[in-house]
Amino acid sequence: MKVEFASDRKREEIHSFGVSLATGQFVERFQERLVNLRMTPRLPPNIHLAKNGLTLGKALAAIEGSLEKKLRGYDYEWAKEASQRLEEELAQVAHYYEPLIAGAEEESKAAIAEQYERRKEEIRWQYEPRVTASVINCGIFHLEGIG
Structure with missing residues (x-):
């Protein structure tokens, strides 16, 4: 196995x-x-x-x-460390996207929010132990x- x-x-x-x-x-x-x-x-x-x-x-x-x-x-210390890296990476992405969404025009907010969600999913897949x-x-x- x-x-x-x-x-x-x-x-x-x-x-x-x-x-x-x-x-x-x-x-x-x-x-x-x-x-x-x-x-x-x-x-x-x-x-x-x-x-x-x-x-x-x-x-x-x-x-x-x-x-x-x-x-x-x-x-499983490696898993704790990976979870910490995951949280740090999610915080960086939030720091980038949240002001971008807040300052965007109404018609582009949905597209940016969707891109933000996709990015968070990718990061979770990559870092989640x-x-x-x-x-x-x-x-x-x-x-x-x-x-």
């Missing part, structure tokens, strides 16, 4: 998880375990699959829960065990 920490600055992290659908066992940094394995797209002969003890939905919920718990422990997580890759692997 890719976790993106974004504001006017950006940082990304990649997190890799494995969940056994048979046992529910959970492993972090799963990609590191897969790198050295030789895999084929077919099951070996005489291998029988056990019934899943865990659904894909429950496995995903376990991954999301683990990632959320991990992210709660992070330092946000954390997003997205799946970048997934698969089902039949392994002897992930423990």
Whole structure:
């Protein structure tokens, strides 16, 4: 999964998880375990699959829960700083547009006010801190065990 920490600055992290659908066992940094394995797209002969003890939905919920718990422990000082930069930038834009709107003729006030609102939206999009997580890759692997 890719976790993106974004504001006017950006940082990304990649997190890799494995969940056994048979046992529910959970492993972090799963990609590191897969790198050295030789895999084929077919099951070996005489291998029988056990019934899943865990659904894909429950496995995903376990991954999301683990990632959320991990992210709660992070330092979010960067978000406070980004919010402060956002407020400073909005104040500068207000300092420019508000007198411009007040001194404008009636027929151009609406256009200037609309431009001001668009500019504030752009600034919020650029500076507002946000954390997003997205799946970048997934698969089902039949392994002897992930423990």
